[in-house]
Amino acid sequence: MDAKNRFETKTTFALSRMEWLAFLAVSLVLAVQHRSEIRWWVFAGLFAVIDVIGYIPGAVAYRRSPEKRVARGYYVAYNVMHSLVTAGVIAGAWVLFVGPEWALLALPIHLMGDRALFGNSLKPFGVAFEPETHAAYHVFEQQYRNGAAESARTPLEGTNAVRA
Numbered sequence: 001m002d003a004k005n006r007f008e009t010k011t012t013f014a015l016s017r018m019e020w021l022a023f024l025a026v027s028l029v030l031a032v033q034h035r036s037e038i039r040w041w042v043f044a045g046l047f048a049v050i051d052v053i054g055y056i057p058g059a060v061a062y063r064r065s066p067e068k069r070v071a072r073g074y075y076v077a078y079n080v081m082h083s084l085v086t087a088g089v090i091a092g093a094w095v096l097f098v099g100p101e102w103a104l105l106a107l108p109i110h111l112m113g114d115r116a117l118f119g120n121s122l123k124p125f126g127v128a129f130e131p132e133t134h135a136a137y138h139v140f141e142q143q144y145r146n147g148a149a150e151s152a153r154t155p156l157e158g159t160n161a162v163r164a
Contacts, residue, residue: 024112042103054081
């Protein structure tokens with residue numbers, strides 16, 4: 001994936017998930033090591049607020065919609081609450097106004113868990129709110145796969161592209 005080709009292959013997506021899994025593992029190890037210092041009600045609240053605001057309303061609207069379509073606001077709420085930037089702002093504000101504490105690990109544990117374990121990241125407006133393969137992406141993936149097989153036999157003219 002690069003600035004001109006904003007997609008990932010199964011391999012590059014798996015590699016990204018492995019990176020997120022490593023960050024999740026570090027966060028979990030820290031939580032276990034400091035479990036006696038964690039205010040668990042704060043941890044639970046921080047962990048839950050991401051989905052209470054960012055996922056559950058959109059998921060309910062999606063399931064209630066006969067066409068399985070939801071308003072853009074649900075996508076915005078999801079993306080804002082599942083953003084590492086938002087987590088950083090929440091953690092920074094918490095440290096500033098409440099003080100540093102291990103319960104803040106709930107934020108990276110939730111976000112890295114979503115990314116590493118479920119493969120979920122931010123949601124573009126043009127896809128279903130709940131994961132399903134977009135018809136255009138399915139066609140693209142087949143064409144890309146066929147092109148990758150072809151390029152393995154003959155180099156692409158005018159490019160130095162390498163497929164992973």
